[in-house]
Amino acid sequence: MKYRYYSTQRPIMPGGYPKPQNNEVLEIENFDNKKFVEEVGCQAWGYIEYEKPLGHFDVVGCELVAVKIKTLHLKYIGRDDWGRYVYEDENGKLWKNTDCCSPRECCEERGDTPNSAAGNKFDGEPDYFMAAHIKVEYLPEEGGEQDG
Numbered sequence: 001m002k003y004r005y006y007s008t009q010r011p012i013m014p015g016g017y018p019k020p021q022n023n024e025v026l027e028i029e030n031f032d033n034k035k036f037v038e039e040v041g042c043q044a045w046g047y048i049e050y051e052k053p054l055g056h057f058d059v060v061g062c063e064l065v066a067v068k069i070k071t072l073h074l075k076y077i078g079r080d081d082w083g084r085y086v087y088e089d090e091n092g093k094l095w096k097n098t099d100c101c102s103p104r105e106c107c108e109e110r111g112d113t114p115n116s117a118a119g120n121k122f123d124g125e126p127d128y129f130m131a132a133h134i135k136v137e138y139l140p141e142e143g144g145e146q147d148g
Contacts, residue, residue: 002026003053003133005064006037006044017048018058024051040065056113056129066132074114075139076104080123087114087138098126108138 010016011030019025030046037044042065059066074087074095085097085104095114100107114136115126130136 001069002049002051003069004047004049004067005054005059005132006040006042006047006067007063008042008044008065009063011045012048017062017064018054020054020058022052023054025049026051039067053131053133056132059132064132068135069133071135071137072130073137073139076141078122084126086117086122092120094120094122094124095130096126111136 007017012028017025017028026049028046028048031044034043034045036042037047044065048064054064054066058064072089072091074089077086077088077094080086080096085100085107087095087097089095094117096117097104097107097112098115099112113132114130116128116130118124118127
């Protein structure tokens, strides 16, 4: 499997992309001009493909946008002891929105990156950021009860 990341701010150049250990760069392609790329929904200068997914800070630090190759469906299950919104995916893994002080729906629409819950516990501390290649789809609440 390949993990593709588009560069939105500049062509891909030496020193301008992450080089994590044990993660081979498979391909680099720069475009002649910045152009709209359908698979990420924004303009980019080119892309780089890796053998393994990049970490959150590599993606953010180099202003890359990942191609979403996996989808998780998150169901809202409540707020933890610190008021963070907690979700459960179809595999039973818990996720938290940590930067959201707005109504929950605003954070979902904005596309905030959730964190895993340490120990997969409802009141566990936020742990790792969700991988950039994962697309999130929020499931509608059952019963229509709103919170936030």
